[in-house]
Amino acid sequence: xITLQAAVTGALVGGLYALMAxxxxxxxxxxxxxxxxxxxxxxxGAYLTYQVATSWGLDPIATLLVSAPALFVAxxxxxxxxxxxxxxxxxxxxxxxxxxxxxxxxxxxxxxADFQRIAPELNRYATGGLPLGRLILPTPALIAFSFxxxxxxxxxxxxxxxFVGRGMRAFAEDRNVAAAFGIDHRRLGLLLGGLSGVSxxxxxxxxxxxxxxxxxxxxxxxxTVFAVVILGGVGNLLGTLVAGVGIGxxxxxxxxxxxxxxxxxxxxxxxxxxxxxxxxxxFRTAGAQ
Amino acid sequence: MSALGxxxxxxxxxxxxxxxxxxxxxxxxxxxxxxxxxxxVATILFWTTQATSxxxxxxxxxxxxxGQGAYVAVGAYxxxxxxxxxxxxxxYSIPVGAALGGLLxxxxxxxxxxLRGLRGEIFALLTLAVPFILAAYARIxxxxxxxxxxxxxxxxYPEWIADxxxxxxxxxxxxxxxxxxxxxGVHRSRLGRGLAAIHDAEDAAEVLGVPTFRYKMxxxxxxxxxxxxxxxxxxxxxxxxxxxxxxxxxxxLFVIIMSVLGGRTHWLGPVIGAxxxxxxxxxxxxxxxxxxxxxxxGGLLxxxxxxxxxxLYSRVRANPWPTLGAGVGVAAVVLVTGTxxxxxxxxxxxxxxxxxxxxxxxxxxxxxxxxxxSDASTMDDEALPRPTPVPASEGPLVACEGVSRYFGGxxxxxxxxxxxxxxxxxxxxxxxxxxxxxxxxxxxxAMRPTRGTIRIGGRPTAGTAAHRIAHAGVARxxxxxxxxxxxxxxxxVAMAVMFGRxxxxxxxxxxxxxxxxxxxxxxxxxxxxxxTLNLHQRQLLEMARAIAADxxxxxxxxxxxxxxxxxxxxxxxxxxxxxxxxxxxxxVEHLLRVVRGLATRVVVLDHGSVIADGExxxxxxxxxxxxxxxxxQRA
Numbered sequence: 001x002i003t004l005q006a007a008v009t010g011a012l013v014g015g016l017y018a019l020m021a022x023x024x025x026x027x028x029x030x031x032x033x034x035x036x037x038x039x040x041x042x043x044x045g046a047y048l049t050y051q052v053a054t055s056w057g058l059d060p061i062a063t064l065l066v067s068a069p070a071l072f073v074a075x076x077x078x079x080x081x082x083x084x085x086x087x088x089x090x091x092x093x094x095x096x097x098x099x100x101x102x103x104x105x106x107x108x109x110x111x112x113a114d115f116q117r118i119a120p121e122l123n124r125y126a127t128g129g130l131p132l133g134r135l136i137l138p139t140p141a142l143i144a145f146s147f148x149x150x151x152x153x154x155x156x157x158x159x160x161x162x163f164v165g166r167g168m169r170a171f172a173e174d175r176n177v178a179a180a181f182g183i184d185h186r187r188l189g190l191l192l193g194g195l196s197g198v199s200x201x202x203x204x205x206x207x208x209x210x211x212x213x214x215x216x217x218x219x220x221x222x223x224t225v226f227a228v229v230i231l232g233g234v235g236n237l238l239g240t241l242v243a244g245v246g247i248g249x250x251x252x253x254x255x256x257x258x259x260x261x262x263x264x265x266x267x268x269x270x271x272x273x274x275x276x277x278x279x280x281x282x283f284r285t286a287g288a289q
Numbered sequence: 290m291s292a293l294g295x296x297x298x299x300x301x302x303x304x305x306x307x308x309x310x311x312x313x314x315x316x317x318x319x320x321x322x323x324x325x326x327x328x329x330v331a332t333i334l335f336w337t338t339q340a341t342s343x344x345x346x347x348x349x350x351x352x353x354x355x356g357q358g359a360y361v362a363v364g365a366y367x368x369x370x371x372x373x374x375x376x377x378x379x380x381y382s383i384p385v386g387a388a389l390g391g392l393l394x395x396x397x398x399x400x401x402x403x404l405r406g407l408r409g410e411i412f413a414l415l416t417l418a419v420p421f422i423l424a425a426y427a428r429i430x431x432x433x434x435x436x437x438x439x440x441x442x443x444x445x446y447p448e449w450i451a452d453x454x455x456x457x458x459x460x461x462x463x464x465x466x467x468x469x470x471x472x473x474g475v476h477r478s479r480l481g482r483g484l485a486a487i488h489d490a491e492d493a494a495e496v497l498g499v500p501t502f503r504y505k506m507x508x509x510x511x512x513x514x515x516x517x518x519x520x521x522x523x524x525x526x527x528x529x530x531x532x533x534x535x536x537x538x539x540x541x542l543f544v545i546i547m548s549v550l551g552g553r554t555h556w557l558g559p560v561i562g563a564x565x566x567x568x569x570x571x572x573x574x575x576x577x578x579x580x581x582x583x584x585x586x587g588g589l590l591x592x593x594x595x596x597x598x599x600x601l602y603s604r605v606r607a608n609p610w611p612t613l614g615a616g617v618g619v620a621a622v623v624l625v626t627g628t629x630x631x632x633x634x635x636x637x638x639x640x641x642x643x644x645x646x647x648x649x650x651x652x653x654x655x656x657x658x659x660x661x662x663s664d665a666s667t668m669d670d671e672a673l674p675r676p677t678p679v680p681a682s683e684g685p686l687v688a689c690e691g692v693s694r695y696f697g698g699x700x701x702x703x704x705x706x707x708x709x710x711x712x713x714x715x716x717x718x719x720x721x722x723x724x725x726x727x728x729x730x731x732x733x734x735a736m737r738p739t740r741g742t743i744r745i746g747g748r749p750t751a752g753t754a755a756h757r758i759a760h761a762g763v764a765r766x767x768x769x770x771x772x773x774x775x776x777x778x779x780x781x782v783a784m785a786v787m788f789g790r791x792x793x794x795x796x797x798x799x800x801x802x803x804x805x806x807x808x809x810x811x812x813x814x815x816x817x818x819x820x821t822l823n824l825h826q827r828q829l830l831e832m833a834r835a836i837a838a839d840x841x842x843x844x845x846x847x848x849x850x851x852x853x854x855x856x857x858x859x860x861x862x863x864x865x866x867x868x869x870x871x872x873x874x875x876x877v878e879h880l881l882r883v884v885r886g887l888a889t890r891v892v893v894l895d896h897g898s899v900i901a902d903g904e905x906x907x908x909x910x911x912x913x914x915x916x917x918x919x920x921x922q923r924a
Contacts, residue, residue: 083593093413101538
């Protein structure tokens with residue numbers, strides 16, 4: 001029973017991993033930008049939720065009204081800069097590492113290095129849950145999962161059905177051919193960067209609902225999130241969702257069967273397995289550039 | 290010119306610098322040098338060790354690591370556990386730290402470099418995860434840390450060392466000298482050449498005979514050893530080792546910035562970077578701007594990627610006098626007119642020099658080509674090693690028996706048997722996707738067959754690395770040329786001589802290379818860089834490099850694709866002369882005119898199977914071949 005509960009909770013928490021990974025995976029897959037600064041955007045999203053909820057007494061989910069547009073602009077500007085400077089692939093990893101450090105230091109200067117958490121009286125989502133038979137679906141995890149399904153599912157449908165989405169897929173397949181057929185990579189990049197900014201806002205909000213925030217928190221996400229991105233297949237949104245849930249179940253089970261402290265090792269193992277089993281999942285396009 | 294080579298001069302300069310620094314340190318009180326300066330230089334030396342350790346793999350071979358903190362932490366915890374908890378003399382914990390750092394590097398390398406198709410980005414992400422895993426382990430493991438941290442008592446030291454800071458200075462100096470000396474040795478050796486080739490084009494390096502896996506392992510382990518030794522001393526310096534103090538992203542950030550700023554391809558680069566960054570950080574702290582230093586350094590890294598990714602060393606090298614002049618001038622002016630400290634003046638000098646070096650590079654981005662005119666052709670040709678005589682064994686040079694290769698469900702090759710005999714030119718033809726390039730990849734060892742055996746000179750190649758197959762006498766060219774971009778045309782070919790069957794040293798290899806360049810008609814471009822060559826010239830460079838490996842069999846993979854008719858005729862002449870020198874050739878080609886003219890035998894592949902093998906004229910008029918090649922409608 002405890003095991004089943006852990007698996008279900010883990011699956012729901014996996015929604016948060018998927019949310020964090022989705023934006024990263026999309027810009028990596030389509031624009032060839034490995035944007036470590038995305039973790040910084042998630043951090044800023046979490047802090048914005050904390051700040052707006054605390055200062056204005058707004059419902060934590062409603063803080064998205066502030067953080068989503070702000071991070072849309074930030075994400076778009078970031079992609080615009082990468083595109084303008086012609087930074088992609090390995091250089092983007094390096095450059096965004098520098099930017100991540102900058103963002104974390106700015107967050108430290110504003111919010112200090114102490115742990116910050118939304119006060120319980122302002123946050124009605126932190127506790128409680130939805131009973132399902134003898135199982136309980138914890139509210140924050142349920143929220144994470146619902147947002148992940150809506151956002152990632154919506155993104156997937158948009159990619160399949162809309163004109164812009166087809167453009168992005170074409171661009172991911174072969175950027176030169178796509179450009180030759182009149183796809184404007186600059187606008188596409190701005191839009192995709194902005195949308196991944198929005199996903200960062202949502203991921204940050206969900207994280208802030210049930211966790212304390214400190215500027216160095218993003219480092220703890222690295223392992224899990226990259227495992228999700230790679231397992232799911234770079235640029236593959238539905239894959240990200242599946243991988244996120246899978247890893248959530250894995251860490252949930254590991255924490256009850258062994259102990260929570262073994263979790264990082266299992267995740268590290270997951271990364272290595274991801275690399276061993278799915279190296280071809282990286283960069284689906286091959287051949288001439 | 291002195292009798293010493295560049296390596297000897299470098300080592301002499303390094304040792305001289307180290308001795309002078311040691312003397313200045315030991316007698317600093319008598320010379321009136323401040324303790325503050327001693328600590329600053331010790332910090333520079335610590336970071337020089339770390340940046341150099343990082344640079345061995347990540348700079349020379351191009352596999353960027355975000356995991357430098359892991360080596361520092363392993364070293365630091367060696368001191369914490371041995372010296373801090375069990376009272377072992379620190380002189381023992383430093384080598385233990387070095388050994389454990391090396392061991393960790395070995396493990397990382399064993400996992401990472403065994404992965405097929407490992408990309409630089411994936412290696413970087415993998416190394417990013419390592420320190421966090423180790424941190425989690427340290428936090429929950431009581432005999433290592435357990436979350437409380439460890440205090441390290443002040444170490445004992447001999448009387449001739451004035452105080453603790455002097456001890457730290459001397460220890461850091463010793464390890465930094467060792468690190469830079471090693472980097473210099475690597476840079477000037479076969480290992481360094483091989484790592485540079487891996488950096489430029491790893492696949493091509495492997496099939497030319499560079500043992501890429503072994504070289505990468507050597508670089509990563511050396512880096513781990515140095516990082517661990519530096520970390521063990523770092524623990525003494527900080528006096529209290531806790532998870533937060535040794536596992537943080539400052540270490541990878543700093544070593545990456547230092548090496549990128551200084552220059553990754555030269556051993557001196559990290560030294561320059563460490564000096565500049567540590568001084569800058571020190572001045573920022575003195576100016577009360579500590580909270581901004583991470584922002585400044587993070588921003589600097591982002592900026593460097595865009596503006597000067599090749600680093601200061603090569604920029605200074607290109608404009609030594611203006612740079613030096615600006616540096617010394619500004620430092621002197623600030624020192625004379627201002628009321629600032631000496632270190633601040635020095636920093637201004639360094640920043641001015643940096644600005645001039647980067648600015649000059651931006652204004653004049655064209656690469657100054659190496660001017661040393663090669664007089665290799667006038668050298669005594671008789672002194673050069675002759676091609677290794679082909680062992681007069683019986684039987685075919687290359688033999689495939691029932692070879693199949695599947696990619697997932699795709700059957701690229703199915704039950705292929707063929708031989709290549711001495712003196713032949715085998716034309717390998719077939720429609721696109723018929724498996725020609727896969728066959729070439731199998732023959733040169735870049736891929737392994739799913740089933741079947743391949744024999745080179747009678748010996749089965751199962752489980753043999755591609756560079757060993759190169760040594761057995763198989764060389765290849767790539768349809769899309771893969772030159773070593775950081776080396777001249779001449780050195781591209783010399784690389785192949787060095788790592789081919791002759792195992793020649795660089796000066797000899799350069800002379801042999803000149804002969805091969807003459808064979809393909811590229812002598813006048815010997816000092817050019819590959820980026821300035823056109824496709825035809827790059828293909829000729831591919832051929833020169835391949836024959837420089839001294840093969841018995843040369844695999845030409847669509848070496849004529851995309852060439853103009855005149856260029857094709859030229860290339861055909863070159864191929865003939867290569868064949869006349871005694872090398873058997875397998876040529877993959879679509880142009881039947883060329884195949885008919887050159888080949889002594891033709892093998893036709895269709896959907897992964899051999900459908901014809903024999904005399905060119907007979908095979909090419911075979912109705913089945915015509916059907917497979919031209920399409921069934923026209924047959």
